Amino acid sequence: MSTITTEELSATTLLRFATAGSVDDGKSTLVGRLLHDSKSVLTDQLEAVERVSASRGQEAPDLALLTDGLRAEREQGITIDVAYRYFATPRRRFILADTPGHVQYTRNMVTGASTAELTVILVDARNGVVEQTRRHAAIAALLRVPHAVLAVNKMDLVGYDEKVFAAIAEEFTAYATELGVPEVTAIPISALVGDNVVEPSANMDWYGGPTVLEHLETVPVAHDLSHCHARLPVQYVIRPQSADHPDYRGYAGQIAAGSFHVGEAVTVLPSGRSSKISGIDLLGEPVDVAWTTQSVTLLLEDDIDISRGDLIVPSKDAPPTTQDIEATVCHVADAPLTLGHRVLLKHGTRTVKAIVKDIPSRLTLDDLSLHPHPGQLVANDIGRVKIRTAEPLPVDSYADSRRTGSFILIDPNDGTTLTAGMVGESFAAPDPVKDESEDDGWDF
Incomplete structure (x- = not known):
């Protein structure tokens, strides 16, 4: 197994992506193939998969078992939970969410894709675009996942027919464009055999695009949210009972977006009270600036009432x-x-x-x-x-x-x-008709 040095790992970027598709489209097999062929599977994991596969009478290891870890999933042969996997190549680190395909577990796809920068939507080449495909595309569009990959799977079962792939890619791309999906990359694959997953396929010489892994490694990812609207949801108010810091009052939380600077004027919402940042503590050390995803403690010049649930924002950029x-x-x-x-x-x-x-x-x-x-x-x-x-x-x-x-x-x-x-998210729609029978008699 090839190894990645600490220096190489620290220099790589991180991509969060999710897989989605209908039942039996091969999502778990694709994920297993990615992990196996990219040398991201430990020896004992592979041995366990081989043992379970052999006990079922399967000649080759069932790579879907690398993600379908729940007993109920193995018995039914479907993914129920969102299975998260972490792996890395010399070019990039990955956090992968393998989401369920069954319609009753669509809710889990919302969870898995909510933080994703890319969604891989699988389609069985024999069945084409189905309702669940459209539902997953709609959710990806609503969640504003910036990149989408259409993986047309099981091409080996349709004789690696280019026309089959082209028709599915055209239908899905047209649908995704109507939804407002900014980018769709279509790739013909066979997750079971390994065609175009990590290595290029010798069976589809008519396809000249990237493999799935190559696209995952090279798709542009913008993690820099430091220029977005700065937001800090307050999780905890820190008031240590210490003789060294008798007047310490800090407001701790993870910065949701943007950056905060010492001396910056801020407003606390929803109260609307304002102050200035007198200090920022990061991992117990004072810093002059902190930015998105960092967990910090802000100290303010004024003693104002702030509690969990409040939102600290720059005074010049406060939302209504x-x-x-x-x-x-x-x-x-x-x-x-x-x-x-x-x-x-x-x-x-x-x-x-x-x-x-x-x-x-x-x-x-x-x-x-x-x-x-x-x-x-x-x-x-x-x-x-x-x-x-x-x-x-x-x-x-x-x-x-x-x-x-x-x-x-x-x-x-x-x-x-x-x-x-x-x-504020919406699809194009006519103006809704006012329901005159609407009852406005609520308590607040």
Whole structure:
């Protein structure tokens, strides 16, 4: 097995990507092939896979077992949970989320793709683009995943026919373009055999593009969020009872985007109180500047009331606060989301009471038409909602910030996650018709 030095690893960039597709399209086999052929599988892992495969009477190792680790998954032969894997090549490090293909687990795809910069959507060359393919493409578009790979799998079962690949690629690309997916790269593969996964295929000399791994290693990734709107959701207020620091009061959290500087004027939302940063502690040491994804403690010149759930932002770049939120959501719970539904809304580190004021539309995946005022959203539906919160929230547009422009709705009775929402996101649609029978008699 080839090894990567510490110096090489530190110099590589990181790509977060997710795989998606219908049941039996071969996602887990593709992931297993990537890990195996890129020499990212430990010897004992491969031996365990070989033993299980042999016990099933399989002549070759079933590489899907490298990701399908749950007993229920192995018994059913499908992926249920989101399986995360970490591997590296000399050119790049990877965090991979292998998401379920079965329609009832579409909610897990939302989780796996929420932080991804690239989505690999698999299609069985024998079946072409199906409803679940369209659903996964729609979710990737809603989550604003900047890159999409269409992996047309099982090309060996269609005789490596170029026309089959071209027809599927054309149909999917047209659909993805309507959704607003900025970039689609189509690659014909056979995950079982290994064609065009890590090594180029000798069976498809008509294809001159990159292999899956080559594309993953070379696709541009922009991790620099230091120029975005600076946001720090407060997770914890630190007040050590120490004789050395009797007046220490710090506000700790992970910077969601942007950068903060000592001396910078900041505003605390939703209260609107302002101060200046007097100090920044990073890993127990003072620094002059801190930026996105770093976990820091901010110290302010003024003693103002700040608690968990507040948002610290630059005074010159403060988002508006609102109690009325309109967003596109993917409903992930078995119980439907209905008009008048009382929920908890979690935004950043703040959780507030809320009520579903309206459901203007539900997306029809076949033709991207909108069904007006459906009255409810059921599991895996994508639709528009209007929500009224009990307290004002400082929300960004999801287009500006995937972190502070997103939220989840929670069932207040048992803590179940109901819905994942993206503020301001929408598909092209006619203006919704006002429902005159709407009841505005909420408590807040």
